[in-house]
Amino acid sequence: MQCARILNRSLPQSRAEIILFNSENHLVFSPLLAEVAGSSIHPLDIVVPLRQLLPEVYCRTEEVESIDFDRNELTFEADNGEAGKMVYDHLVLACGNVTNLSVVPGMADHALPLKTVGDAAALRSHLMEQMERAEVCTETEKRKSYLTFIIVGGGFSGAEAAGEINDLVRSSARYFRNFRSEDVKVMVIHSRDQILPEISPKLREFARRKMEKAGVKIVLNARVSLATPDGVGLQGGEFIRGSTIVCTVGNSATSLVQHLAASQEKGRLLTEPDMRLRGSANVWAIGDCALIINALDGQPSPTTGQFAERQGKQCADNILRVLESSPTKPFCFKQLGELCSIGGHSAVADLFGLHLSGFIAWFIWRGVYLFKLPTFARQLQVGFDWAWLLLFPRDLAHLRTRTTDRVSHAHYQAGDFIIRQGEPPTNFYVIEQGEVEMTRVTDKDPKGEVVAILGPGSFFGEKALLSDEPRVASVRARTAVEVLVLGKNVFTQISGALAPLRDALSQTLNRRALDIWKDRPEAHALLEGTLIKELMEPVPEPLLKPETTLREVAQAFVKDGQEFFYVSTDGQTLEGVITITDLIRGRSAGSGFSTAAIEFMTKSPVSLACDDTCAAAVAAIREYRLKSLPIVESKETRKLAGCLRVRRLMGYVFKHVEPKPPGG
Ligand SMILES: Cc1cc2nc3c(=O)[nH]c(=O)nc-3n(C[C@H](O)[C@H](O)[C@H](O)COP(=O)(O)OP(=O)(O)OC[C@H]3O[C@@H](n4cnc5c(N)ncnc54)[C@H](O)[C@@H]3O)c2cc1C
Numbered sequence: 001m002q003c004a005r006i007l008n009r010s011l012p013q014s015r016a017e018i019i020l021f022n023s024e025n026h027l028v029f030s031p032l033l034a035e036v037a038g039s040s041i042h043p044l045d046i047v048v049p050l051r052q053l054l055p056e057v058y059c060r061t062e063e064v065e066s067i068d069f070d071r072n073e074l075t076f077e078a079d080n081g082e083a084g085k086m087v088y089d090h091l092v093l094a095c096g097n098v099t100n101l102s103v104v105p106g107m108a109d110h111a112l113p114l115k116t117v118g119d120a121a122a123l124r125s126h127l128m129e130q131m132e133r134a135e136v137c138t139e140t141e142k143r144k145s146y147l148t149f150i151i152v153g154g155g156f157s158g159a160e161a162a163g164e165i166n167d168l169v170r171s172s173a174r175y176f177r178n179f180r181s182e183d184v185k186v187m188v189i190h191s192r193d194q195i196l197p198e199i200s201p202k203l204r205e206f207a208r209r210k211m212e213k214a215g216v217k218i219v220l221n222a223r224v225s226l227a228t229p230d231g232v233g234l235q236g237g238e239f240i241r242g243s244t245i246v247c248t249v250g251n252s253a254t255s256l257v258q259h260l261a262a263s264q265e266k267g268r269l270l271t272e273p274d275m276r277l278r279g280s281a282n283v284w285a286i287g288d289c290a291l292i293i294n295a296l297d298g299q300p301s302p303t304t305g306q307f308a309e310r311q312g313k314q315c316a317d318n319i320l321r322v323l324e325s326s327p328t329k330p331f332c333f334k335q336l337g338e339l340c341s342i343g344g345h346s347a348v349a350d351l352f353g354l355h356l357s358g359f360i361a362w363f364i365w366r367g368v369y370l371f372k373l374p375t376f377a378r379q380l381q382v383g384f385d386w387a388w389l390l391l392f393p394r395d396l397a398h399l400r401t402r403t404t405d406r407v408s409h410a411h412y413q414a415g416d417f418i419i420r421q422g423e424p425p426t427n428f429y430v431i432e433q434g435e436v437e438m439t440r441v442t443d444k445d446p447k448g449e450v451v452a453i454l455g456p457g458s459f460f461g462e463k464a465l466l467s468d469e470p471r472v473a474s475v476r477a478r479t480a481v482e483v484l485v486l487g488k489n490v491f492t493q494i495s496g497a498l499a500p501l502r503d504a505l506s507q508t509l510n511r512r513a514l515d516i517w518k519d520r521p522e523a524h525a526l527l528e529g530t531l532i533k534e535l536m537e538p539v540p541e542p543l544l545k546p547e548t549t550l551r552e553v554a555q556a557f558v559k560d561g562q563e564f565f566y567v568s569t570d571g572q573t574l575e576g577v578i579t580i581t582d583l584i585r586g587r588s589a590g591s592g593f594s595t596a597a598i599e600f601m602t603k604s605p606v607s608l609a610c611d612d613t614c615a616a617a618v619a620a621i622r623e624y625r626l627k628s629l630p631i632v633e634s635k636e637t638r639k640l641a642g643c644l645r646v647r648r649l650m651g652y653v654f655k656h657v658e659p660k661p662p663g664g
């Protein structure tokens with residue numbers, strides 16, 4: 001925006017056309033995102049429409065998809081969805097970066113980022129929802145979880161978000177009957193030994209003490225290793241429970257930058273000192289997407305708005321110099337200072353070498369950002385919102401706009417409940433990786449009978465959705481699990497329209513509804529009390545490798561007379577199973593004799609552990625209609641321990657359970 005503004009101001013329209021591509025039609029003023037999340041200001045107050053900001057610049061709300069540096073041409077998605085092309089004389093890349101939640105398992109599914117104005121509005125809405133849930137919740141543990149807010153990352157964004165969330169929830173507690181300010185837990189998890197590493201040690205210490213006094217717990221030297229719907233796991237094994245996870249760490253290059261034929265370091269484009277892309281004469285890169293060395297201290301510029309804005313200005317100046325055939329200047333900037341609001345009308349500020357903290361720093365923080373907001377209209381609006389807050393409480397209105405049903409992915413850790421018996425139905429799940437067990441609690445079996453063990457490719461959650469009744473069984477992850485989640489409406493529409501899915505659903509419903517133990521509860525009790533290791537047989541030899549060819553597999557079936565083979569690269573870990581059916585299916589699907597086993601084997605087959613019960617084994621065998629099950633030492637390692645055959649199980653039951661009299 002700054003670059004386009006200066007170029008537009010300095011170049012007559014007869015000489016140049018300035019075109020600004022941006023995915024959205026507005027600029028977002030990021031420093032105030034946390035204030036939006038904390039309901040201090042309204043979401044629209046921090047966005048400024050680009051065409052009103054730059055009336056003489058041709059603003060195109062379009063996503064640039066690729067750039068051909070040799071032809072000086074960029075490709076973008078046009079209004080009709082087709083690819084449009086445009087040739088440039090000079091190109092400035094200023095496309096920022098994106099939040100990358102995929103670095104930690106489960107984070108993408110269960111954490112809320114704070115990068116866009118949509119993120120801030122969604123977080124605000126989520127905070128309201130948690131307070132409303134805590135108000136009506138009757139279970140103490142669940143209420144605690146609703147009132148626990150975990151912020152991952154103790155940098156500027158993390159500290160500001162924690163401060164705002166803490167202020168919002170604690171100051172709002174007086175409007176609720178079911179919880180008090182003391183019940184609220186806000187926690188910052190930071191990987192280093194101090195939060196806010198960018199500012200001076202004295203200010204850092206002040207910020208930590210002040211935040212802790214306001215009720216924010218700061219967990220230092222802790223790294224989050226996974227996120228689930230119930231909280232976060234730390235490296236080292238500790239698990240912190242809480243229904244809200246806000247992630248302020250993890251940035252990566254935008255998809256455009258990732259696919260550019262240009263040198264990069266840690267997802268940032270490498271530039272010459274004058275901000276031209278390395279080796280380019282007419283492509284420039286500035287802001288968060290670029291790694292620009294500051295000539296002042298020889299250090300890479302930090303990814304802050306302060307630097308991005310100055311780079312925009314200097315880049316425009318350098319382009320003007322190139323047009324006038326004058327030498328360009330290297331990027332050189334002395335940082336003005338750093339400001340961070342930490343909640344409770346307090347901030348820390350490092351301005352022109354002056355260290356300030358507390359209320360005065362907070363007052364300066366507000367003044368600086370009010371002044372820096374791009375238009376007078378927005379300055380007035382934000383100023384008004386802030387003045388309003390001095391007299392009235394924060395707005396707790398929660399607009400529950402019905403959103404379109406989602407198809408998403410979710411991650412669960414071993415032991416997590418995905419569905420609890422008795423809950424209302426909301427989603428349908430398809431397992432992508434890992435295993436779950438379905439258990440049903442009845443009056444006869446209050447511990448919960450294992451109804452099915454499900455692995456990749458299986459689904460659950462269909463019964464309650466189809467009947468619109470509460471869940472009749474619980475589903476719990478046996479290992480780390482990745483699932484595809486379909487909202488109720490999406491599921492109903494697909495299952496209504498797709499006949500094969502309808503058939504598969506009805507077959508599964510029938511199978512899972514059938515109580516095979518009804519007439520022989522003593523057989524179930526026997527299997528429930530017998531561990532698999534008591535009946536398990538050794539691993540059938542030989543073990544095949546994923547690269548074994550179809551011809552070799554066929555020969556093994558003939559030579560060894562086995563019904564199946566296990567596949568393992570290291571001779572220990574179970575990777576797949578090959579049955580005669582897999583072989584025939586592989587051949588009918590057109591696989592040649594040299595095709596590797598990995599192409600046609602059943603990958604990650606459902607397996608049980610030695611310490612599982614034989615009742616659980618029956619549930620898995622029944623679900624998949626198997627003749628035998630691979631048995632592993634533990635669910636985590638999947639190290640092969642043996643196999644359990646249906647024949648052996650049946651023999652065991654017949655030996656110990658009296659047969660029913662004829663006609664009985
Ligand atoms: C919560 C938060 C608080 C912050 N607080 C501060 C602060 O207090 N002080 C400070 O100095 N900095 C702060 N920052 C950092 C600051 O916001 C960034 O450093 C700055 O916005 C970077 O500017 P930029 O122009 O490089 O990228 P951005 O501001 O991210 O703008 C990039 C734009 O390019 C668009 N875009 C991306 N790819 C394409 C494409 N292919 N086609 C078309 N358009 C595309 C994006 O939609 C976006 O509008 C904060 C950031 C966050 C997230």
